[in-house]
Amino acid sequence: MKFCSECAHPVELMVPAGDNRPRYVCVKCETIHYQNPKMVIGSIPVWERDGELKVLLCRRAIEPRYGFWTLPAGFMENNETTSAAAIRETEEEAGANIELGNLFTLLNVAQVHQVHMFYLATLRDLNFAPGEESLEVQLFTEAEIPWDELAFPTVHNTLEFFFADRARMRAGGSYGFHTQDINRPMRSPTGT
Amino acid sequence: MKFCSECAHPVELMVPAGDNRPRYVCVKCETIHYQNPKMVIGSIPVWERDGELKVLLCRRAIEPRYGFWTLPAGFMENNETTSAAAIRETEEEAGANIELGNLFTLLNVAQVHQVHMFYLATLRDLNFAPGEESLEVQLFTEAEIPWDELAFPTVHNTLEFFFADRARMRAGGSYGFHTQDINRPMRSPTGT
Numbered sequence: 001m002k003f004c005s006e007c008a009h010p011v012e013l014m015v016p017a018g019d020n021r022p023r024y025v026c027v028k029c030e031t032i033h034y035q036n037p038k039m040v041i042g043s044i045p046v047w048e049r050d051g052e053l054k055v056l057l058c059r060r061a062i063e064p065r066y067g068f069w070t071l072p073a074g075f076m077e078n079n080e081t082t083s084a085a086a087i088r089e090t091e092e093e094a095g096a097n098i099e100l101g102n103l104f105t106l107l108n109v110a111q112v113h114q115v116h117m118f119y120l121a122t123l124r125d126l127n128f129a130p131g132e133e134s135l136e137v138q139l140f141t142e143a144e145i146p147w148d149e150l151a152f153p154t155v156h157n158t159l160e161f162f163f164a165d166r167a168r169m170r171a172g173g174s175y176g177f178h179t180q181d182i183n184r185p186m187r188s189p190t191g192t
Numbered sequence: 193m194k195f196c197s198e199c200a201h202p203v204e205l206m207v208p209a210g211d212n213r214p215r216y217v218c219v220k221c222e223t224i225h226y227q228n229p230k231m232v233i234g235s236i237p238v239w240e241r242d243g244e245l246k247v248l249l250c251r252r253a254i255e256p257r258y259g260f261w262t263l264p265a266g267f268m269e270n271n272e273t274t275s276a277a278a279i280r281e282t283e284e285e286a287g288a289n290i291e292l293g294n295l296f297t298l299l300n301v302a303q304v305h306q307v308h309m310f311y312l313a314t315l316r317d318l319n320f321a322p323g324e325e326s327l328e329v330q331l332f333t334e335a336e337i338p339w340d341e342l343a344f345p346t347v348h349n350t351l352e353f354f355f356a357d358r359a360r361m362r363a364g365g366s367y368g369f370h371t372q373d374i375n376r377p378m379r380s381p382t383g384t
Contacts, residue, residue, distance in 0.1 A: 001197045001198075002197060002198055002199075002200075003195060003196065003197050003198070003199070003200040004195065004197070005193045005194060005195050005196070005197045005203075005225070006193075006194055006195070007194075007195070008194075008195040008200040008202075010200075011197075018324060021269065033197070034267070035270055036230045036231070036267055036268060036269065036270065037231060037268050037269075037270055037272075038228045039228070039229060039231065039307065075226070075228055076228060076229050076307075077213065077228065077229075078227055078228065078229055078305040079302055079303070079305065080229075080302055081300035081302050081373050082298070082300055082307060082371075083300075083371075083373075084302075102371075103298065103369075103371055106274070106295065106298075108273035108274055108275075110271055110272055110273050110276075111271070113270040113271065115231065115268075115274060132210060177295075177369045179274075179275075179294070179295055181273050181275075
């Protein structure tokens with residue numbers, strides 16, 4: 001940020017009176033330009049038939065992490081709810097119609113000023129297709145998940161939580177809600 | 193937003209190529225200025241002794257809702273996690289030291305582009321005091337909660353979820369995690 005978006009005067013980085021953090025401040029019109037974290041919302045779209053469960057992943061057609069696999073997710077927009085964002089992103093990136101379940105994970109990625117959230121979801125049908133931001137979309141069993149080619153730690157860890165809960169559910173119980181702080185926004189190519 | 197914060201040229205509201213929503217776009221330097229919802233994070237600070245439970249509320253010294261009671265909460269900052277934001281806001285607004293528990297509620301207030309989250313919390317001591325944004329801070333039993341003088345529906349509903357879970361916990365069980373969409377950002381003076 002270099003100029004005031006209200007009056008076009010150059011902004012200065014300073015701690016406003018009564019505040020304790022540096023902000024971009026316009027010394028002409030006195031607007032304080034706060035900057036806050038953003039929410040990235042997605043879903044875990046599941047297709048289950050004859051005792052076999054598969055999860056829908058998208059291969060990214062955009063940077064960052066072009067060519068890597070992700071759960072459908074994207075930035076939440078103004079005037080929508082977190083659940084509406086999950087449904088919209090799943091439709092936009094995977095062309096998929098889902099029945100949305102509960103919020104399943106909330107993961108902080110403080111270094112990039114983001115909070116990622118993923119909802120449980122059930123595919124209504126198999127009429128999915130890649131959107132503009134996806135190279136391909138594909139169903140994976142747990143054994144087929146491309147763990148070393150996942151785009152982000154939040155996707156990796158959400159899938160880990162998901163399959164761990166599924167394993168526990170075989171002995172009764174239900175899905176939990178999981179929160180976690182991630183200290184590294186990107187995965188290395190080897191997934192470590 | 194009237195001017196580009198990168199080059200000071202006037203912005204125009206238009207749907208960028210490949211997008212489906214109007215954005216503020218700079219036609220000179222081509223920056224797209226996305227606007228996204230913000231997170232408001234707080235806590236439910238509890239003091240429990242001899243079987244009596246009290247919750248710490250703050251009376252607001254700022255607009256909106258000057259003079260009304262709220263749980264300590266505020267806008268999440270860049271470079272912090274949701275739990276760090278809850279601890280910081282509780283310290284800033286109520287001067288209170290808390291042991292943070294689990295995330296308890298996540299409430300969408302889409303009309304004002306906000307997502308509110310409240311964490312369970314236990315007061316470490318009774319050394320609390322109003323911060324700059326609070327007129328006073330006070331402990332309330334369930335019977336004493338000023339339901340008609342609460343600042344926001346998200347605070348009202350979080351307290352309702354909290355006492356409902358407490359009632360259920362007398363018959364065993366534990367706190368849940370609650371999500372809700374709020375269609376009205378402010379409460380009327382009569383609380384309806």
